[in-house]
Structures are given as structure tokens and as C-alpha cells.
Amino acid sequence: MRSLTLAEARERSSLITVTSYAVELDLDQGPDVFGSRTVLRFGCATPGAVSWVDVKARSVESVVLNGESLDPAQVAEGRLVLPGLARDNELTVVATMAYSHDGQGLHRATDPADGQDYVYGHLFLDAAPSVYACFDQPDLKAPYDVTVHAPDDWTVVGNGAATRGADGTWTLAATRPLATYFMTVCAGPYVSVRDEHDGIPLGIHARASLREPLERHAAELFDVTKRSFDYFHGLFGIRYPFGEYHQVFVPEFNAGAMENPGCVTFRDQYLYRGAATRDELLTRANTVSHEMSHMWFGDLVTMQWWDDLWLNESFAEYMSHRCLVDATDYADAWVDSSIVRKVWGYGAERSPSTHAVAGVEALDAQSALQNFDGISYAKGAAALRQLIAYVGDDRFIAGVRAYLTDKSFGNGTLADFLGAIEASSGKDLEAWSRAWLLTADRDTISVEVDEQNGVVERAQVLRESPADRPADRPHTFDVAGWTDGRELGRVSTTVTGPVTTLAELEGTPEPAVLVPNASDLTWARVRLSDSTIAALPAQLAQVPDEQARAVVWSALIDGVHGATVSPEAFLDVFDAAWPQETNSSILTRVAAYAEHRIVPYFVPRPEQDAATTRLNRAAAGLLEGAEPGTTESLAAARLVAGTSDDEALLRAWADGEGLPAGLEDDGDFRWIVVRNLAARGLIGVEEVDAFRAKDDTLQGGLNALMCRASLPEPQAKAWAWRQLTGREGRSNYEMVHLARGLWVAPDDALVADYVPRYFTDVPAMSDWVGEDALSRVVLVAFPRVFTEETARLSAKTIARDDLTPAVHRSLVDADAELREALASRQTFGAAV
Template identity: 30%
Template sequence: MTKFARLYNNFQPEHYNIYLDINREKKYFSGQTTVRGYAAVKNIALHQKNLNIEFVAIDEKKIPFEIDDELNLVKFSVEHSGQIAVTVRYSAVLTDTMMGIYPSYYELDGQKKQIIGTQFETNFARQAFPCVDEPEAKAIFDLSIKFDEHPHETILANMPELRVEEGVHYFDTTVRMSTYLVAFAFGDLQSKQTVTHSGVKIGIFATKAHAQNELDFALDIAKRAIEFFEEFYQTPYPLPHSWQLALPDFSAGAMENWGLVTYREAYVLLDPENSALETKQVVATVIAHELAHQWFGDLVTMKWWDDLWLNESFANMMEYVAVDALEPDWHIWESFQSNDIVSALKRDSTDGVQSVHVQVEHPAEVDALFDPAIVYAKGARLLVMVRALIGDDALRRGLKNYFAQHRYGNATGADLWHALGEASGQDVIEIMDSWLEQPGYPVVKASVEDGQLVLSQSQFFIGEHQKNKRQWQIPLHTNYDEVPKLLADEKLVLENYAQLRENAGEPFQLNVGNNSHFIVQYDKQLLADILSQVEALDFISQRQILQDLHLLAEANKVSYADIVPLLGKFMDSPSILVNTVLYDILQDLKKFVQPNSNEESALKSFYDLISQKQVQSLGWYGQSNESNDDQLIRPYVLSAALYAQNSQVVASAHRIFEENILNLQGITADIRQFVLSNEVEYFGNSVIFERLLKNYRESSDASYKTDLRNALANVKDSTLITKLVAKLKDADTIKPQDLRGWVHSLLKNNDAQQLVWDWFRKEWTWLDKTIGGDMEFTMYITVIALVFHTPERLAEFKAFFEPKLNTPGLTREIEMDIKVIASRVNLIETEQNQLNQAVLKLVKNNKK
């Protein structure tokens, strides 16, 4: 297997002078880059990929060079070590891969237009200019760009534009930074701008396909986020501006380029008059995440990709810290509980999952590192655990010192723990090592044995796994004073449980607040004690009981049939925290029933039983006095009622559709998806299908397009399904950035699954060629594994993907997803009859 050729040890760049001449119409660019730096040896190299190198010169003298396509290098020799200036002239084509320099397409007034943007993370800067494309190789950059410029166009970069001479745009010298953070863009853009209290210019930029007011929300959040981080980090934002750019084509969610943050349009633009609260929360947290990176990631950067979590985990935590400060009424940490924690716990329970800190040996493994459930969600949860241990004051002191010591440089995880340890007086690294260096997490079993309270830890798995002796230092966060704060050993025994219970006056609980990365398996006595007083528990504790039981059921450690009778205790909860886990469990029950079977009819009746009271109280439209929780719960209960085929709810959705037939986009955003999906599923025909598909193609509203996709993917007619699948390669209809969402949505439709699975296998080579180098490419495998649950599909999945096991960057995902599907198949076989009987019994008892 090819390993990394680490260039920085041989050549340390100090300054880049980059000139680019870009022609959009011809999809071509040429460039000349001069890199000044220190050569430690005579044989050195720069990274390049897909560049046609015309010449290489050392101190203006042309020299021989060699191209190594396998390692993405241009190699050459110097006469002596020391300071040198390497000049490379080259050319390349612009491609639609959404990597390097690439065009983004959109329509305006029926005309197809494009803007140019960049995406250089992880190692795509080498596709734009020769460089040492490693995070440790920080340098300063002078950028100048010429392009086929049209009147009134805008060009943006990391730093302000200094001047324009003979059509060339010159930008101010950057601060010292990594190559993957360099960015620029140009095209026919609109913007809205403001200034922070400290004088930083804030701007939101987008194409003119959007209404101007779609920029307002992001502008407000970005300004206040920069101001918050300056105060929280006690470190000034180091650049003169912070531009936020919405790109029509963008593979990732967003990218923290220093001073020019780029986003998918869905994550920065929204209609302030008609956007769901959840959409506003998503946009706010994404913006806060990227702006948190301007310090943690940009000012101080991980030394190598094995510490990627340093960037992403921290920004993931700080997005919630910031938004909680900016919009306290949102209670945004509830979203962390419902999304990030669940994502981390599910992913981290499969044998073979990566640890948070992981070695990187092959170039393809860099992009495979971006496992959102681990590097983002789990890492953030571990940092929340640290924050709970040391407190905010120590956290802020430690960060201030960390930034002061490593600003404009690089750091490792140990550097962060050292700074936080000094600030808090605690040995943070000793606790965190067991969490960062080991994959997975523990289940703590709590039981009463011979009158003693016994706590023991072991690694929690869902599915096939290898036995091991892993242990963690677990912050227990118990509500009993006599229990130690940490469980560092395999087992802990406390005498006289009855006395402990009497002293506390309440049921025994672990992980109060749900901040530590473990789950709890209570024995029958302890669980019964908790459930007897469940209404008195706070909502996080209620959620946690269901969350842990759900995971234990997925691992076949408890029976789903025993959980189902408990769900009624939570069905009237006013908390979104409780409702999200309740409906997660209900969603997972679908895998146990066959379509159009008696068991499915019983499950639909159960859905109706659980949701009907909330549907009646919340209705389709929000009330002026309703809570944020009401707004967030409404989509869950309406979706459940529609799955249940509740006749009144189905009829109401149809009526709303007909009342808004002339402006479907104008339907209230938080219910629009369900109205459209209901129409396609129960009242659909080719006329409705064609209209929604046309709206999807023409709309620039990302939220509306998502609703249309979810609706269209529910189509039942085989002819229309065939037509829809045929559109998957039509980039004018379905952008490559949105293709994975379409594949996932269609796979969930039983009537479309076979056709789209056949298409996927047939078009794998095309997919690999089109977006194969992208950091989220493995997610195509993931979304298939999220859906498949039969022995037949497992066999087909293995037959298709096992021959690809040796493909760099895909190995881990394929191995894990085979286990995920196999575990689901085995669970269904074991639990199906018992579960369906439990559901049927509840439904019958309710009808008496």
C-alpha cells in the first residue's frame, strides 16, 4: 500500500506568490507559483495533482523535474540546502468534481450561469497550485487572479483586494496559514455586510438567484458569533473580514477557509418569513461551527491529520456553546442530546469503528477520517465531558493560553490537554487517553446483588464483535453521594444498597445530565424503581432511559417487546427531548413488519395511538402562544399520523395542498414536507409528479427542494419511479451534491428500492469517477446500510462490496456496514414474532 510521502521535513515553505489565469468558458486555467522556503536536503518535491507542469525553476534558473502521479508529486533537485525560491509554471482543466478550483452552476431567469469557487480540504490545494500540501507546512500567501471577467462581477479571497491592474486582481498578503485554508471565488454575486464591535467586516455572499432577505439571518448570526468568540476565547479575530459564501454546488456542508467561509446554500441561506425553527437552528449551528474554526483550526491548526478531531470535535462543541449564548430561548443543547449524542452512540457501537484519534498512513485514509459520528459528534461529546469536569472558567483560561502559545502554528491533542490541565489543576490527559485512543464506549451495568450495589463496565457492541478487555475512566455523574466520581476499574461494589436508597430518597441513576459517553443497563429492580417515578424525572433523564433501552434492544440485550408497553408513558410529553427518542424507537419498529401485512396494520394503529393526542392538541398550524418544543414536536406527530393513515390527518393534508395549489412553496415550512409527501403517496398522479419535479429543478430554495425530494421519493407508480431514477445522472435536475440524499430517500421506498439499488450497482464506476475523491464518498455505502434489513439484501450488499474491500478509504466502511446489516437481520429473526405480538396486544387492549 502506498504511504504518505511527508514533504515538510525536507522543504519548509515560508511564502507563496500565486498567479492564476482562469477561463470559465473553456474550463481551463494556467498559473505560476513561486514558493520561497528552506530546503533541508538536495532532493525535494512539491505536491501537485492533475497539473500540466511546463517548467520548474530554482532561483529563476530552469531545472529538470520528474512527475510522480501515484504520490501526486513534482520532484527535483537543488544544488545545496538552504533558502531557495522554486517557480513552477503549469496549466490544468476545471472539472465538476467539487474539489480544487471548480464551477458552481445555477439558473437565473431561465439561463444557466456559473460562479467559480474552491475546496482545498483535505489535500486538494495541490490541484490548484504546487505546494507542500500538509497542515504543518504553514506559510504566507500572495494571491493574484485574472479571469474571463464580466461587468459587475465580484471576486473574493481570504484577504481584502488591494488593486486591479490590467485585469489582474491582487490580494493582500495572508497571515501564516495552511494550504487547505486558502480560498477564492468569483462571479455575479450579491451581498449584505455589517461590522462587528471590534471592526471586523462581516459579509454574506450568494448568487442573485436568491431573494435579498435570504441573507439576513446568516448576517446577524455571523456578526454575533464573531463577537461572542472574541470574548469567549479572549483572543481577537485576526483578519480584517469574515466573508460567508453560499455556493450552489458544494460537497461538504461548509468549510472554514480563513476569512472566506464557504457553505452549501442550505446551510447559510433561508427565507426569514417561512422557515422552520429546526432549519434556523441548523443554519445557526453550522455558521457558528465554521466561525469557531477561525481560531480553533485556522489560528491554531492540527499538526497532522491524525489530530483532525482537534479541529472538528472542538468546533462541534463550540457551535452549541455559541448558539446557546446567542439564542438562549432555543435550548440548543437539547438538539445536541437528540442528534449528536444519538449519532455517536449508534456508530460507536459497531466493532471496527475508528477511534477519535487515529493514525493515517495512506492518502485515501485522510478523507475516510471524516466520520461525522466519531470525529465530530463523539469528539464533541468527549469535550463536553471535559467541560463538565473542569468548568467554563478553566476552559476559557486554558484556551486563551493555548492560542497564545500556538497562534499561527500547529498543535497536537497533548498540547490542548496540557493547557486545560494547567488551567484546571486536573490531570485531563490521564482521563481522556482512554476515550481518545480506544474505539467504542462502555455499558455500565448497575445491579443489586446480595444487598450490595454493584457497578461494572464492559465495551458495548451492537452486532458481531471480538471480545476485549478495554476499560475507560468513566465520570459516573451519579445522584448518590456515596458513589465515587470515576469508575476506573472493571467493577465497583458498594455495601448496603437499601441504606443508600433511603439516604438519597430517590431512585439510583447514573450519568445524570447525559454528558458522559456511556450507557447504563439497570437490573430489573433498579429500572422498576426509576420507572415508578419516571414522571418526576427531568426530561433529559426521561430521554436517557428510553435512549439506553433502545440501544440495548438493538444489541439484543433487552427485548423490544418489553420496551413497547413503556412507550405510552411518554407519548404526551411536552418535551422535544423525549419525543425525538420516542419516535426514533417507533421508526425502528418498522423493520419488524412486512409491507401491506397484518403486522404492519397493527403497527400503524400503534402509531396512531401514540400520536393522536398530540396531533389534536398541536394541529397543523402553530399558535401564537405555543412553545419552541411545540414547533419542533409537530413534524414528528404529523409524520406518525400520516404513516398510520389517520383518515382525518390524511384529508387535512390533502386540503392544505389544494388550498395552496398555486403556491406550494408558500405552505408553512415545518409541515410542507408532509403535505407534499401525503399528496404523492395517496393522491399522486403523473400531473402532480411532473409539477413537483419541475418545481424541484427550478427552485433555488434548498429547504423547499429537500421537501420536494422527500415527497417525490414516495412515488408508487413504477413508470414514474423509472423516470425519477433516470434523472439521478442528470446534473441539471439533481446536483451531484444532492445525489446521496436522493439515493437514500428512494431506497426507503419499498416500491423504488430494487430499481435504485440496481442503478447504484450499475453506475458505481460513474459514481467513483464523478465524486470518488470526495471526503463524504463513503457515506453512499453508509446510507444503503441504514436501510437494508433482509437476508437477501445482506447477501447482495456483501456480493457487491466485498470485492472492493481492498480499496483504500473504503475498507473500514464496508466491513462495518456488513456487520450493521447482519446485526439487523439477526435481530429481526430473533425478535420479530415477540415484538409484533406485543404491539398487537397493546392495540387490542386500547380498542376495548
């Protein structure tokens, strides 16, 4: 299918004004297809002109334009030409559409727990035409009237309040103007919990088999929802404008959530079936608040074209963390951001695919999707924090209010947004935006100290700008130092040049640990001094500032990726400091990163068992001393389950014997144990299937696939490869879980034959897998055989000119991680 270009979008928006959509969907035509009837009313600025409508159908039965029939066979590459337009037009398109199984369009999934089918619409970025005929671009917004015919036992939820009529027909209330990619329908035997707040009807919905966790988590979800509404109403001065507010937890969702007005969709893993750590609840609360903030920034005011996608995501990323800190019990949300979101964003910044936050002209829609990453989210949010430091918070919020008011139900651009902030603050933002928003990459900040007899004589912040992407970024942040848990000094500074003197530190005791950007206010590579890194095993756990500890861990992770910190140094700090960590986000995320990234990527293969044993030893020590049922106990138990080589312990836990408190009936925890047993060859296919029978759910099926793919046997790998790369009808989630297990092997020889096959077979999947889903498969399935030959094959594939944008971008990012691993291993060798 052709991807809409920016030039085409500009031409069409200059010609077309959409008045309304009336969409009728018939979801009672079986498991493969559904009926779609669209009545589209629109104006044309130049009568007699020719344009086109987007429609990606299994078949088009009829097309009527202004009373005249058009040939349905004229649809080509997802477009139907509309000739001889009048000033006012009515187009009716009747079509048969196909359900998807890759998370795009109208996705249909079967829940094996009860055999029931569930449908949801995910129309981002360009999937709307696979559901209804439309002018599919973000600046052609219009109100919607939607009618859905569904099986008798189904419930329907959508952008407008749903009313059930006769014969399973649901009518949704007319919406305010929406961009095409925000229209959604969720339908199936969903179960619901309802509430109301400040005159807004609220609903939370999930599969019937998730009734228990839905009801168990409903109070927490409603609480965060209500607090977020109150906070944003007060902050923006504009009431939520889209009627009811539904949150639907749907299966096999490609992202975390999607901000459809009035009907937000979430991945249903957020309804934790078993025990949940505090940081997992924080992550979910952040997602709830993030999507709600989009009701104003993204939904009420939508970017004009995809190259301003950051206006949606950076804003929501910043506002959700701000809301959690100011209005909920999750006051440590910025700590979570440091160790989760910014680590993700820094990874995107290290890749050759790095890009500016804004101003990257997306020449077509699919190209824009490639910049939907940690830079659009985490870096953009950090840039907004720096903008607030530059203009002042009151003036920033005044500008945001003006922007939202002026552009309500329309579209905005970067220039519009910055113009509103300039008007409210009285500051010229041209130089600031050029440095922070329009230039890619990041500065490196460090602190250089001269001391005499343990007293600081001179302290300077050094700011290094990337040579190939120079920029003059002002940074406002703080520097703090500790010895034995006592804070010896903290200085706030604004850095505007390569060298900035910290006069306030002169004459103070030299700290053992000195942390630039200690409160994590800016976006930069933090380079810790050699003396600080050497002191961390003894000192980090004593630092009382959890935000600074998160910055240190992030800097260590960044340093390992950049081959400036050895994996041995990281593991030394992990051994000493991690078991004493009290912040849930740091505790769980650092453990996961150590287990799933540091050891398998950066530790040479012959040394990995010893490194894994170190992780297990630290986790076992924490588990022994942790209070049962706490986040500390759960985090430690998960790490033990994933790293232990104690067959007796693993088999007992898998059978439900001797489990840590709170995990007695936790199926998700059991799968961690089973995966470890499978990867070590201690169980086989029959035993995996037996555990699958105990957890006959969607998540159980996915975990079983991953475990089967992890078995250290040639036949298991061959089976996994066929299931992954063949046309086996696997869903987006099934493909990802197969890929996760495939490369798990005791040695490279077992999977070596699949390295060259990856570079031919996986890109070819673009013939039947959607771009959004395939981009994830390409990343997860990338060979975990870290050799120069893998790098050679990767480079050769990236140079091909027949790759789709999503495949190319994911290959570039995965290749960058491979080369980081090779560089680290070459630099530090077998030092672990």
C-alpha cells in the first residue's frame, strides 16, 4: 500500500474540508471479516477538481458519489479516485473489511480461557482505511456518528456513549471533531466496572476471563483517573470535552495504550493477574495519566502533520509524571522516569537513527512512524523541563492554556506552540528551540575536581557537545556529593558554555560520590569520574537521595553501552548496592536490565554463567532478608527464579511448593521458573504443555510458546523458526514471544544456522505482517550471536534498498546494540 506523502496531504487539505462521518460496522459476519458502510460528507474548494479517498478493503461492494455510482474496481493501492467534485459532496462506500491479527486496524483475538472473541480498533498511524473509508490524515478532522451491529452477547464501547437498540445494534453518540486515527470501537463479551466523577461517566472494561483482576484493580484505576481529571482541569482551565471516559484493557495490543477520545485502549497485561510490584502499579498509573493528558494535547489539539508527533508525546510524557508527583501517591514518578523512560530514550539517542525532537520533516506517514521512539517521549519531556527552567513555570502553563484554547478541535504546529510560549513569557525561543528541539544527539556533562588534603580547591562542570552535531544547549541542573550517606554539598547551576565553575563547592570536603545532574533535570550523557565509580560499591547504597541513585544507575548503564564502564564494574555495584535498594523502580528495573541486557549482551559467552551466578547470589540474599509479600521480596524472587541453577528449587517452585509469600497462586511467576527450566533443558515439550494446561489463557499460551522456543534442542529451534517466519497465522504477540525464546541457547552453535536466515526470512515477513508489529519482531528476533560475521551480515542487509521503513529502522537500532556489545567485549575482554 502507498504511504501518504506530506506533499499529497498538503494538496488534499487545501482542497477538502470534511463535514462529517457516518460509519456503520457489522461485526456479526464471522471471525474473518466485517461489514463497513461509510457516508462521508465534505466540501471541495475547487468544484470540478479530482481527489481521492483512502480505503483498504477485502472487497468494495459499492461506491456512490453525489448520487452517481463509481466503479468499485477502481480502488488501487488503498485509494479510490473521486472525479468531478462538487462544492458540497456526499460519498457512500460499502465494503467488506478483514479483521487483523497484528494489532493494527480492527484486531480480533480469541481468548482460549473461554473461547470468546474480542475486537478492538487501533487505527494509529494509517490503519483507519482498513476499517472505514476516509481522508486519512491528521489535519482533516470531523465529527463521527457510529453504529455497530454485534452478536447478541457482545458489549460495544467507542468514542461516544453507546446505547443498545434492537437486534444487537449499538448507536454511539455523535463526537466532537476527531482525527481519523482516533476513531475506535471495542466490542465483545467485555465485563465492566463503572463509576462517575465530576459529572463524567467512567467505565473500565476487560475480557471476561480477567474479571477478577479487573475488579481487584478497579479502585486504584478509578482513583488515578479521578485525580488526573481534577489536576488537568485545574492546570489547563479547559474541561474534558469528549463526554464519557472509558478505559478498555484489550488483548495483543502493540503499545502501552492509545489515547482514543472517550475510549482509551490499554494492553491488558496492566491488569496484573498475580502479584505486582509498586513500580508496576506506578507504570500503569503513569500510563493512565499520560493517555488522559492526550485528551487535551493530541485529541483536542492535534498535530497538523506527523512530523510534530512530539507535540503529543513529549507533552503527555511530561504532564503524566508531573500529575503523579503533584496529585497522587506516586511522588517518586520522576525517579521511575530516570531508570525506565530515560534509559530507553538514551538508547535511542545512541543509535545512528537518532533524530531531533522536532523539525524532522516526515515526507510520508510511514517515515514518521520511525521517529515514534524514546526521543519523542523521554527526550522531549526533558526538553520541556528545560524550557520551564528557561521561561518559568507560570509562563509556560499560561502559554499552554493559550495554545489549547486557540487551537481547540483543530490542529497545531511547533511554530504555533512556541509562539504561544513566547507570547506568555516575552522570551525569544528561536535559539533555544534550535539547540534543544531541532538538533539531534546530546551533550556530555561531567564534573572535574581539584582537591588538596580532601578539600575541594576547584570544581568545574564540563559540557561537551557532539562534534558532528554541535549545539549550544543551556542546561539547568544540580550537582551533589555524598560520603558515607552524608550530603557534603549541592549546587544548582545553569551551564551555558564548555566550562562552568562551581564556586560554591570550593572549600568543602571532597565527596566520595559526586553526581552531575543529581536531580535529573536535564538530558545529557552523565560521565561519572573514575573515583566515583570506584567508590560506588561501598557508597551508593548509603546515598539517601533516590533520584540521585537512579541517575547513577542510568549513567552506569549508559557507560556499559558506550564501552566506558566495564560490565565488571556494573556487576560490582550490583553485588554491593542492589540488595540494599529501597526504591521499587530502581530495584526491579536494574535487576531486569542486569539479567536480560548486561549479562547476555556485554559479558563474553564463557563468563556468562559466573555472572548469572552473581546476580542469583545477590537476589537470594535479598529474598532471605526481605519482608514477605513486599516489592523487595517479589523483585528478589523473580530474579532468583530467572537465574538459579538449583534444579530442585526450580522444580519445587514450578509445582507450587515452598514459594515465597504472596506467590502461591501466581501463574506469571511460575512461567519465569518454567522458562528457566526449559532454557536449561531440564524439562521438555510435554512438560511445557502440561504447565500450559494449568494456565489456559492468552498469557499462558504466549509463555508456553516462549518456553518451547527456549528449549536447547535443534528440533525446538527449527519449530520456533517455522512458527515465527512462516505463514502460520501467528498473532503479533505470538511472534514476539517466539522470537524471545529462539536465541536462548547454551552456546552459539545451536542457533548459528539461523543468523543468516534472519537477514533474509524476517524482512520478507513485511509481505504479511503490519509495519507496527513487524518493527517489534525485527528488534526482538535480531540474532543474539555477537560476532563480526553477524555484524557483516547486518550491515549488508541494512544497505539493501528494498526494506520497508519499519524493518530498516529496527535493523539499524538492533545493529547498533550489536556493535555496542562487540565494542565492550573488545575493550574489556573477559574481565568479568
